[in-house]
Amino acid sequence: MKSIETIEQFEQVLKQPGIHVFLFTANWCSDCVYIKPFMPSLEQKYEEAMDFYSVDRDQLLDLAIEQGIMGIPSFIAYKDGKRIASFISSLRKSEQEIDAFLQDTRNKGEKEC
Numbered sequence: 001m002k003s004i005e006t007i008e009q010f011e012q013v014l015k016q017p018g019i020h021v022f023l024f025t026a027n028w029c030s031d032c033v034y035i036k037p038f039m040p041s042l043e044q045k046y047e048e049a050m051d052f053y054s055v056d057r058d059q060l061l062d063l064a065i066e067q068g069i070m071g072i073p074s075f076i077a078y079k080d081g082k083r084i085a086s087f088i089s090s091l092r093k094s095e096q097e098i099d100a101f102l103q104d105t106r107n108k109g110e111k112e113c
Contacts (some may be wrong), residue, residue, distance in 0.1 A: 002052070010060070025055070031072070
């Protein structure tokens with residue numbers, strides 16, 4: 001998972017074609033730590049369909065607020081600069097829930113073609 005360090009980097013990714021999934025996280029967040037072990041396998045499962053980026057919510061708080069991130073871990077997905085999906089909440093997310101979100105995101109992205 002690539003790391004987004006600045007708002008400018010985030011904006012540059014949005015200009016690129018394809019589906020981009022952003023995980024808003026923080027190192028103090030126990031629910032964010034909980035998903036770390038299984039995220040690489042989910043990234044691998046969907047690597048042909050989308051790119052994955054990690055955004056430290058504390059480092060880019062203004063961006064998190066702008067994106068409506070009220071709890072972490074949370075996911076947002078864009079395709080060709082347009083927001084197509086989000087999974088935002090402060091609740092712990094299971095591997096199955098994240099997988100379902102990514103599957104739905106891929107399907108939405110394919111419909112947009």
